[in-house]
Amino acid sequence: MARWIQSRRRPVPVGAGRREDGGTPAATEPAVPIGALRDALAGLGTTLDEATTCTELARAVVVLAGGAAAVLRRTGDAPSGYEAVAGDARLLPDARRVAAALRTTGPQAMDAHRAAWLERSAGAPPGGALCTPLTSGDETYGVLVWARDAGPPSEPEAEQLALLAERGASHIRHARAYEDVSRTAGDLQRALLASPGRPHPNLDVAIRYLPVGGSALVGGDWCETVRLHFGRTLLVVGDVMGHGLEAAVDMSAYRSSLRYIAASDLPPHRVLRQMDDIASGEADRRPATCLLARVDPGRGQMTLASAGHLPPVLITRDGGATQLPVPVGPPLGTGLGGYESATHVLAPGEILVLFTDGLVERRGEDIDHSLARLAALRFPAGKGVDDVLETIVDRLDAGHAEDDVAVLAARPHSRGQEASPEV
Template sequence: MRTAAAGIGTSLDEATTCTELTRAAVRLAGGGAAVLRRVGDTFSGYDSVTGDADLLPDARWATAVALDAGTPAADHWADPWLSRPLGDRTRPALCTPLTSGSDQYGVLVCAREGTAFARAEAEQLALLAEHAASHIRHAREYEELNRTAGDLQRALLAEPGRPHPNLDVAIRYLPAGGRVLVGGDWCETVRLHFGRTLLVVGDVMGHGLEAAVDMNAYRSSLRYIAASELPPHRVLRQLDDIAAAEADRRPATCLLVRVDPGRGQVTLASAGHLPPALITRGGRTALLRVPVGPPLGTGFGGYESATHQFEPDEALVLFTDGLVEHRDEDIDRSLHRLADLHFTPAVGVDSLLESILNRLDARHAEDDVAVLAARPHPRPGGSGPEAVQAQAEG
């Protein structure tokens, strides 16, 4: 019995749990078994059928039994045995509720030829059903949390950034394993004065609703601070101060890249984040050097900026570690895999991102992936007086 119960609830997937339950029931009692899943006051047809499906009573009969019984204790369902006549024979059929506390999640229906179900068998099946119901409850709670976090993440990611027209930007977000549950990975663009745009990629530690909420807090603070036109390292310093003052705020890594197409420059600062990749005019990939400070929320500060040349026919790629990391692999080797990629010169940013995601197999990544690509195309006349721009940089 313990072995049978141990095989139920191996995942947080309701359908998998139901299948594990019916398999255990058939191993225990023989014949055939299925589940009528309940959502609200509605029962599904037979799901997770195992064994001989022809032995099962009509699903409408089993549904009627379930509705008539309401939400009783298991003993009421087990005695007397529920059966139906088939010609000149009777096939024993047992309906056992999937209940956890006061909630019912469906009915386990078992049937076989000939011998009626003994009380000991019915009690064992009831225990298996109760065990499965507990896992189904957790699965539904997990699904609801996923849905809430997913709705929040989609709403946040749907907010359009506002890069200047002199910068083409594309963004992709891929949850690990294609799951609904999301975490704290994000990309952002903030429009600055004089044709400059601040590109941002960040990763809040952890997953789920809490990480998504903290991610939103970091984004809100970032937009407010960036509006003051501070250089990237000073933006990180203020973000770190704000986050460190909130005891419940999760730490986050973050990379800021201020793009200035008029000057052909990018200025970078990192809070514990991986460096960006530069796709050169010849289609080769290089990782830009950037001083790395501690993650945001630690209160340690110590951020610095670095400036690199950035030409119109080059592209920048900012990403979270899920794009490159593999479990039990050194991060330098992971980054080398990205740096080995070659591309068609001057390929569009959307095509560039799709190529990177496909060639690094990012849709099967072990962690969430957020990635941003940007390519400048400055308009004639530059982006503004350099003296005023230098004053704004502080």
């Protein structure tokens, strides 16, 4: 039989003055020091992960009140099974019984600030469980279940559990909002990265994108290829400062302006200049670094220009790697301009690699040392662009990088292999 406790919300510490004989203390008995409550509240929501928050909540309840605690998260219209169990799990009632008790009391059981005390079945040892809704604002995210081998909690105990549940629910709300934004940013980024332009048939191109930590939350790293006249292809890699939805939106804006400007077939440094003019005219646009490489397989050359970006690496036909010098101008969006181009030879069979800083940078390490690590790699002769990227990602442990990674590799065909130039 379920007995409901209508609570008035007063922050009185859990477990106030627990008696040695195990009895329920009176509300006037000494309370647990306020520092214990403060520590418990501070230990909630240390991350923006909902499962972690539930674990922290259950542990905090057991530390302050003893017994056992768990969370019955609400997914859709009904609670799921127990999660984040802390303490002696044998004390907890069957999760199906908790869910059934909540259903029989009507919508208010899950949508109002109420707690239910579920006594054990007749003939069982004394004890029961207090079920406190995890409610924040107008949303209820589940139930905090606390059980012990004793009678119903005192009013101060019930009030304190309600306070912990309320704080935990607030952090769960933030975690779900963060997850929604992350999912939106990830969907946007994947949609953009899944539709790069197509290079000319005389150029093999491969692209890899690795979000930091494998998370859905992504930033502004991107790669692009744009077909130009006379069999030439413009290769692009860029990095908008920051992470998340805002960075992904700005990345989309930079990418759109690049496609529009590149269609006029300007030299790379003039493309950067116009992109900088557009970005600096928008007050909310985040700065970005960018590297352009206009590849002309017919002439066996490439023209590079950089807006604050790291230099590319050239992999020769014998498998060696070397950094290519390129004049570096300020990042896009600063309005400073001052970009220049440099032309290098790109022979058939050689591979040009463009990348964002997440591929090489490591915390506390000088960037020159980081770049030297990439240039020190050696590759088997004759490997294709996909194999080269896999080797780079593996040997530099890019899957555990501290920032997003975008990397592009391109190799021109020899004249006997290439298709007819398109215009």
